[in-house]
Amino acid sequence: MKTKNRRVFLKVAAVGFVSFFALIWNKLTLQHIANSGTEVASVPLNKNKEVQFFDKYIIVNSDNKTKVFSSHCSHLGCKIDKMESGKLVCPCHGSEYDLQGQVIKGPAYKNLTLLDSSVSDDGKSLTIKG
Ligand code: FES
Incomplete structure (x- = not known):
């Protein structure tokens, strides 16, 4: 038995x-x-907003440049969806990133992943690649 x-x-x-x-x-x-470079999304480009949060990415307009970061925190992958005092803040454990995606405060120690993106010829949309 x-x-x-x-x-x-x-x-x-x-x-x-x-x-x-x-x-x-x-x-x-x-x-x-x-993350293999396939197209993820094409969104209207709004340069009037400094930061736009989407499900999988964050669009940042600063210093006349548009950058797209993964919205997944580099610590344990929580979705970053808010900004406080000019910093991107993870709601799970409080990691903070500047608008260049660099870690300001841990526990995260890696910067946000910068995604490949390109602005359309007419400057009205943004194509984001993984
Ligand atoms: S998952 Fe973002 S700080 Fe832990």
Whole structure:
């Protein structure tokens, strides 16, 4: 009886173990595809707003330049969706970034990911690539 219970336990543990690594592998693979340079979005360009928050990215207009950053905090990936006192602030653990995407305050230690983007010929839209 004990041997049978042990076998069932080991089977369940093995399935859980494999499922966990399959999930992690899938997440890493999809993130790689998302960062492979494929087009993510095309949005109207609004240079009147210093910062615009979207689901996956943050558009910053400063010093006559438009930059696009991933909205995922470099600490544990929470979505950054607010600005306080001129800084981008992560709501989860309080990391702060300047408008160049550089870490001002941890726990994050990596800067925000700068995404590839290009302004349309007429200057009215922005194409963002992952
Ligand atoms: S996820 Fe942003 S500070 Fe932790």
